[in-house]
Amino acid sequence: MAMKYKVYIDGQVGTTGLQLRQRLEHHPNIELMLISEELRKDEAERKRLMNSADVVFLCLPDEAAKEAVFLVENPNVCIIDASTAHRTNPLWTYGFPELSPAHRQEIAKAKRIANPGCHATGFIAAAYPLVKLGILSPDYPFSAHSITGYSGGGKGMIQEYEASDRPDAFESPRQYGLNQTHKHLPEMQYVTGISAPPVFTPIVCDFYRGMETCIPLHTDLFLKKVTKAELIAYFQDFYKDSNFIKIAHEESGFLASNLLADSNGLTLYIEGNDQRMTITSVFDNLGKGASGAAVQNMNIVLGLDETESLI
Known part of the structure; x- marks a missing residue:
């Protein structure tokens, strides 16, 4: 037993x-x-x-x-x-x-x-290896946007979104944390060792659970010049022993935020080209988040x- x-x-x-x-x-x-x-x-x-x-x-x-x-x-x-x-x-x-x-x-x-934290999980999963592997300096001007289902706001927000008389604005994606003092910013900086918190844009949308956190990359600011294919290889090696973090490419040209709802997985999508890239963490804000x-x-x-x- x-x-x-x-x-x-x-x-x-x-x-x-x-x-x-x-x-x-x-x-x-x-x-x-x-x-x-x-x-x-x-x-x-x-x-x-x-x-x-x-x-x-x-x-x-x-x-x-x-x-x-x-x-x-x-x-x-x-x-x-x-x-x-x-x-x-x-x-x-x-x-x-x-x-x-x-x-x-x-x-x-x-x-x-x-x-x-949920948003922090998505940011750190992408940013930590970039700094640790010497691809980006801790002084790199990080920014990120992060889309979450409304369950991330807790019981109060869930009730607001599921109310029959909710405002029409709730049917549209809503940006918040407008004053750049979101509560996850300190851990984003602390854990990754970057010199300043990222410019961060959290967005809540009209779906229950799921999240995607996207970091844009300016390749001309890389410390180590790498192609998109090389960056994918770096990340595959970094997370090769992980049971939950995977590296992928989205063939459809669209990347949904709820792809990993109801799971503990997190997939990093490295998209773009050799001049301009993005790394997007897709996961469940109630799962891995x-x-x-x-x-x-x-x-x-x-x-x-x-x-x-x-x-």
């Missing part, structure tokens, strides 16, 4: 918490510890469950996540935080195992893991197959 690890989700009724629960209910190695509805905000009961668990997921607003960490006194408990609160904290391990063997090893032994990545990190921490209960 498979060994069962105890897991508690603090914030189980939010979008990410519900997604986690759905994934973990069918995980053969997990015993999911659930809090009753009437005690959901009872600090003593939350504390009891947290300190009895092997892994605790925090699916809370930032300040609540910071406060929740102090409820865990058992040094053997691993906390995986899905909020923005700890993603640039050097005392926490950033949960993106595909970036290097060292990243994976750090996750495997960590007790405090910051789960990546949230709960799927959290389960993947949990599997690594517990020494399980990282693909368990993930598609």
Whole structure:
């Protein structure tokens, strides 16, 4: 019989918490510890469950996540935080195992893991190798646009988009984060080591789940002159051992944002020509961009197959 690890989700009724629960209910190695509805905000009961668990997921607003960490006194408990609160904290391990063997090893032994943000996941998957391989300088003037389904806005936005009396504007793509202070910008810069955050354009659209994050590349600013074919080869080699990140080309000439909805996959599409290229990360904002990545990190921490209960 498979060994069962105890897991508690603090914030189980939010979008990410519900997604986690759905994934973990069918995980053969997990015993999911659930809090009753009437005690959901009872600090003593939350504390009891947290300190009895092997892994605790925090699916809370930032300040609540910071406060929740102090409820865990058992040094053997691993906390995986899905909020923005700890993603640039050097005392926490950033949960993106595909970036290097060292990243994976750090996750495997960590007790405090910051789960990546959705837009940040798409940006980092493309930008990190470019800087690491010396193709682009950390001073390169990065920019990116990122299209997301409305589930990325949480329960409030989901209700707005699915309301029968919603405004006509909701039928159109809507740009937001207009002041260039989006909450994922600090981790984009911190994890990739670039000298400044990118000029970033997030866009929410009228579909439930899915995301694509696109970085335009000016080849005349490359440190290392490479053709499109060579860049594809670099990325294929960089992610050759990944179970979830793949490199592809879209033959149709159109690239949909929901191609990988309901999966934990992320595909990098390298398009354009030898003079002008784009790299676009396509994935599920609720999968590799949230709960799927959290389960993947949990599997690594517990020494399980990282693909368990993930598609």
